[in-house]
Amino acid sequence: MKKEYNWATLGTGVIANELAQALAKQGRKIYSVANRTHEKGVKFAEKYGIEKVYDTIDEVFEDENVDIIYISTPHNTHINFLRKALKAGKHVLCEKSITLNSEELEEANQLAKENHVVFAEAMTIFHMPLYKEINQFIKNNELGNPSLLTLNFGSFKEYDMNNRFFNRNLAGGALLDIGVYALSFARWFMSEKPEEVLSQVKLAPTGVDEKVGLLLKNSKDEMATIMLSMHTKQPKRGIVAYEKGYLEVMEYPRSANASFTFTDNGKRVEIASGKRENALLYEVQDMEKTISKEEDCMYQEYTKDVMDIMTKLRKEWGLVYPEEE
Ligand SMILES: NC(=O)c1ccc[n+]([C@@H]2O[C@H](COP(=O)([O-])OP(=O)(O)OC[C@H]3O[C@@H](n4cnc5c(N)ncnc54)[C@H](OP(=O)(O)O)[C@@H]3O)[C@@H](O)[C@H]2O)c1
Numbered sequence: 001m002k003k004e005y006n007w008a009t010l011g012t013g014v015i016a017n018e019l020a021q022a023l024a025k026q027g028r029k030i031y032s033v034a035n036r037t038h039e040k041g042v043k044f045a046e047k048y049g050i051e052k053v054y055d056t057i058d059e060v061f062e063d064e065n066v067d068i069i070y071i072s073t074p075h076n077t078h079i080n081f082l083r084k085a086l087k088a089g090k091h092v093l094c095e096k097s098i099t100l101n102s103e104e105l106e107e108a109n110q111l112a113k114e115n116h117v118v119f120a121e122a123m124t125i126f127h128m129p130l131y132k133e134i135n136q137f138i139k140n141n142e143l144g145n146p147s148l149l150t151l152n153f154g155s156f157k158e159y160d161m162n163n164r165f166f167n168r169n170l171a172g173g174a175l176l177d178i179g180v181y182a183l184s185f186a187r188w189f190m191s192e193k194p195e196e197v198l199s200q201v202k203l204a205p206t207g208v209d210e211k212v213g214l215l216l217k218n219s220k221d222e223m224a225t226i227m228l229s230m231h232t233k234q235p236k237r238g239i240v241a242y243e244k245g246y247l248e249v250m251e252y253p254r255s256a257n258a259s260f261t262f263t264d265n266g267k268r269v270e271i272a273s274g275k276r277e278n279a280l281l282y283e284v285q286d287m288e289k290t291i292s293k294e295e296d297c298m299y300q301e302y303t304k305d306v307m308d309i310m311t312k313l314r315k316e317w318g319l320v321y322p323e324e325e
Contacts, residue, residue: 005091005288006031008060010081011072012044015095015122015280019070020048022280034060036073057081061088068287070122071095074164076171076323079104082119086111091118093287097176098303100321102311105304118291120298124254125184127282127297129274134247134258137271141260143242145191149224150241151182151252154234159205165230166206171321173208174228175310181236181253183306186216186224189240193305194218201317204231209319216309247271254279 009016012035020030032052035041045053054060060069061084069085071078071094079099085092086108098121099105112119125131157165164170194216204210214226238252245262249255258271286297
């Protein structure tokens with residue numbers, strides 16, 4: 001394994017700060033910073049003691065010292081950055097949602113393949129140690145395949161066009177912003193991709209999806225319901241029911257705790273692993289393990305399944321972003 005990979009951040013917003021803090025936990029620093037607004041890039045670099053800030057974003061793709069680019073700009077900007085990064089032979093960890101649709105994802109996956117690099121979504125659920133611990137619990141207790149999943153995710157956002165949440169020009173909407181977590185959770189537990197998907201949607205005044213109800217089923221009759229909302233608060237709660245009992249995970253995008261309640265005696269068992277605040281650190285570690293071929297742990301096939309479902313749904317709703325018109 002190469003001793004230390006050089007990470008560059010493309011974006012210096014809320015989540016990019018978490019990347020800097022994740023590397024700091026390992027006594028490391030981000031190698032370089034690329035950002036649309038140069039001054040904000042400089043401030044970010046000062047905050048974390050990073051020496052290199054590019055004058056323009058494109059310079060990050062040309063820097064031969066950069067091994068991995070972390071992209072944390074709005075969803076609709078990802079594909080153009082991905083094209084450049086992957087063609088330049090950089091490994092890429094890209095924030096959710098990884099692209100706008102399956103077509104873009106397919107293109108980027110192809111570029112990654114041609115350039116022999118690792119390209120994956122920064123989906124916390126796939127990297128929190130809790131989920132591996134739960135998989136072990138499922139195995140140890142011979143729970144088999146899930147029967148039903150019930151998922152909620154809702155936050156209250158104002159109809160404010162200055163941020164991305166309801167803004168069609170910034171690929172806003174419930175599905176790409178929070179639905180991607182619920183679908184990733186469902187995909188993690190379901191033994192295969194759900195091919196049957198029914199939906200209800202209520203659009204926000206801005207034309208993006210504000211409330212979404214989903215009903216999923218795969219060929220093994222595993223079913224899931226998902227309720228998403230962007231203007232109504234709900235707990236981030238996931239329930240996975242098996243014949244022998246049910247699993248409950250609160251705050252599932254970054255959870256470190258779950259419980260399992262057995263059907264026959266009502267006994268409740270706690271399952272715990274990892275720390276919520278280390279979410280980005282786990283992503284960094286898994287990305288580096290995958291690049292160094294120590295272990296393949298980025299779950300790109302789940303990302304593809306989730307993106308296919310989201311793409312199909314938006315097609316059914318007639319919800320297109322300006323880039324897709
Ligand atoms: N995994 C998670 O837990 C998590 C949490 C939050 C967000 N996210 C995801 O991460 C991404 C960013 O979220 P955030 O909350 O960090 O956003 P944010 O704080 O608003 O930061 C956005 C960043 O993107 C840049 N940017 C905005 N529009 C751009 C454009 N048209 N071209 C190039 N750069 C542009 C901004 O640059 P300026 O400095 O020039 O404005 C800023 O650096 C989103 O995809 C979001 O879904 C993930």
